[in-house]
Amino acid sequence: QQVRLRRSSAAIVVAIMRVTVIAALAAVAAAATPGHNYVDGQCASNQAQGVDNFPDKCESGRQFTETVDADYSLLWQVSYHETYKIVTNDVATETAPAHVVLYQCGTTPPDASALPAYAAGARFMAVPATGVGTTSTTYLPLIEMVGERNSLKAYGSTFDYVTSPCLRRLFLAGEIEENVATAARYDELGVDALFATQWGGDAVNADSFVEMSDIREKMPNAVLKTAEYVEYVGLFFNREQEAAAAIKHIVDNWLCSKDVVAEIVEEREPAKVAWLSYYAWGAGNGPVADISGGWNVPSTGTWVEEIIEAAGGKMIIPDITPERTGPWGFSYLSDAQVLEAFAEADVVLFIGAWDATAEPFVSVQELPAVKNGRLFDNQGPRGSYDWFERRVVSPDGVLQDFALAFFPEEAALAGLEHRWLRDVATMAPGARVPDSELEAACPDVNA
Numbered sequence: 001q002q003v004r005l006r007r008s009s010a011a012i013v014v015a016i017m018r019v020t021v022i023a024a025l026a027a028v029a030a031a032a033t034p035g036h037n038y039v040d041g042q043c044a045s046n047q048a049q050g051v052d053n054f055p056d057k058c059e060s061g062r063q064f065t066e067t068v069d070a071d072y073s074l075l076w077q078v079s080y081h082e083t084y085k086i087v088t089n090d091v092a093t094e095t096a097p098a099h100v101v102l103y104q105c106g107t108t109p110p111d112a113s114a115l116p117a118y119a120a121g122a123r124f125m126a127v128p129a130t131g132v133g134t135t136s137t138t139y140l141p142l143i144e145m146v147g148e149r150n151s152l153k154a155y156g157s158t159f160d161y162v163t164s165p166c167l168r169r170l171f172l173a174g175e176i177e178e179n180v181a182t183a184a185r186y187d188e189l190g191v192d193a194l195f196a197t198q199w200g201g202d203a204v205n206a207d208s209f210v211e212m213s214d215i216r217e218k219m220p221n222a223v224l225k226t227a228e229y230v231e232y233v234g235l236f237f238n239r240e241q242e243a244a245a246a247i248k249h250i251v252d253n254w255l256c257s258k259d260v261v262a263e264i265v266e267e268r269e270p271a272k273v274a275w276l277s278y279y280a281w282g283a284g285n286g287p288v289a290d291i292s293g294g295w296n297v298p299s300t301g302t303w304v305e306e307i308i309e310a311a312g313g314k315m316i317i318p319d320i321t322p323e324r325t326g327p328w329g330f331s332y333l334s335d336a337q338v339l340e341a342f343a344e345a346d347v348v349l350f351i352g353a354w355d356a357t358a359e360p361f362v363s364v365q366e367l368p369a370v371k372n373g374r375l376f377d378n379q380g381p382r383g384s385y386d387w388f389e390r391r392v393v394s395p396d397g398v399l400q401d402f403a404l405a406f407f408p409e410e411a412a413l414a415g416l417e418h419r420w421l422r423d424v425a426t427m428a429p430g431a432r433v434p435d436s437e438l439e440a441a442c443p444d445v446n447a
Helices: 002-032 137-145 165-172 183-188 201-205 220-225 227-235 242-266 302-308 335-341 384-390 395-406 435-440
Strands: 076-081 084-089 098-104 123-127 130-132 153-154 193-196 209-210 272-276 278-280 293-295 313-315 347-350 374-375
Touching: 084 209, 084 227, 098 302, 123 201, 130 137, 137 153, 137 165, 137 193, 137 227, 137 242, 137 384, 153 435, 165 435, 193 201, 201 209, 220 227, 220 242, 220 302, 220 395, 227 242, 242 302, 242 395, 293 335, 302 395, 347 395
Parallel strands: 098 123, 130 153, 130 193, 193 209, 272 313, 272 347, 347 374
Antiparallel strands: 076 084, 084 098, 278 293
C-alpha cells in the first residue's frame, strides 16, 4: 500500500514538473517572439536572439506586380535575417555604402564575416531609429507618414520652407534644429539616420547618412516608385506595417483615379497640355546682354508627362531648336517660340508664380489657353512650398489636381478641389498656415 502511494506521488510530481517546464518554455517563446516589429525605441531582450525580430516585413514593391505592372521593381531591396535586415541600394554612389545592415537593438550585431558576400563593406546601424534628420523638405512627409515626426531632430535648411503644421509646431517648441550644415552637428543632435541625396553637402560624411535615390527611379510608374520611399524610410524605424498601409492607400487611389479619367477620355480627346517654367538669369548675365531669361524646354519620358497622361492629358513636346542659351550652356525657348510651339494647347500648367502684369508673361498673353482662362500655376491653396514638400508622396493627389484642371465640367470629378494648382484667373495665391493657426491645424503633434 505504501509503495503504491509513493509511486503515485512520484508520478504526480513528474507530471507537475512537465507542465511547469512546458509553461516556462511557452512563456519564454512568447516573450522572445514579438507580435509586431519593435518601434518607438523598443529593444529586444537577449532572449530574442535566434527568432524573427521582424514579423512585419517590407515587400519592396513586389506587392504591386499584379495591380500596377508585372515588371514593377524598385532601385532598392531588403532581405530579413532574424535579428537584422540588409537594405540594398542598387544605384548607391561613392558617397555611401550600397548596403546597410539594420540590426535590432538589444541583439548582438552580426559578424561582418557572416554576412552574405554581396553585403561586404556594409554599414551597421541599430534600429529602430529614435532621432533622424534630413536635408530636403521632400523627405519630411515620409517621416510623418510612418508616425515618426517626433523623431525628427535636425533639418539642413531653413524652416521657412516647411509647410507641415505639426513639424512647425515642434520646431517652434525647440524640438527640431534648422540650418544644420555639418556632419558633426548631426551627430551631436543624436541623429541615427540622416536621409539625404548624394548632393547633401557635408551630411554625406555623417556615419548616419542614408542615401536617397528616389529621383533616379525609372519609368514606367516612376511617380509611384518615388512614393515607395515611404517604405524605404520606414525600414529604419521598423515601421514596415505603417509604411505598407500608406503606400497601398496611395497606389489604390492612383489606380482608381486613373480608371475614372480613362472613362472620361473614352468620349473625348485628351487635353493638350503646355508644361512651362521660366528661368530668369538676369539681364547682362547671359550670352546676350538684353535677354534676362528663357522658357525651359519640356522633355518626354518624365514623371510629369506620366501624371499628365494618367490625368487625361497629352503633354506637348515641341520639335524646335531653342533660340536662347543661358548660363552653363543650357538652352531655353524665347517668348516667340512659346507662342508658336504651344498655340494648340488647351491648358497651360506653369511651375512658378504667374504674374499677368509682368514680363515675361505679358509677352505670351496671346496664347489661346491663357486668353481662354485655362491657365494654372502651382501657387494653389497650400502654397508653392507644399508642392515641393508633398507632391512626391501624393502622386494620386496630383493626378486628381491635373484632371480637375483638364476637365472641370466632368461630373465624375465633382467634389474634388485643387490642392496645389491655382486657377490664375479666379484664385488668389495660396500660402502655408500662419504660425498663429498652427495649433488649430495640428491639434496633436503626437497623432
